[in-house]
Amino acid sequence: MNEDNNNPLTPALRKLMTASLILKTTDAKTLASHLNRSPSTIRTEFQRILVIMKVHCRYAALETAKEKGWLYPQKKW
Incomplete structure (x- = not known):
């Protein structure tokens, strides 16, 4: 559970989701890179x-x- 009790995503999962939005893709290779x-x-x-x-x-x-x-x-990036 994240620091925000209403947010079930871990910091790593939040980072993945945020990167996906910023890069406008859900492609595993692109996000992995x-x-x-x-x-x-x-x-x-x-x-x-x-x-x-x-x-x-x-x-x-x-x-x-x-x-x-x-x-x-996005400012956290």
Whole structure:
């Protein structure tokens, strides 16, 4: 659980989701390169996000997280 009790995403998952919005992609290879992680780690983290948020796709997860204010502001980048 994140420092915000209403936000179920860990800091690492928040960082992934925020990067996905900034880069305008959910592509594992692109995000892995940007975040210095492996593509398989990115895929695993997205699967965790889908389960935590109870949504069916990455885009739904991004929309929900954005609406609820669960992502980092861009100034933190």
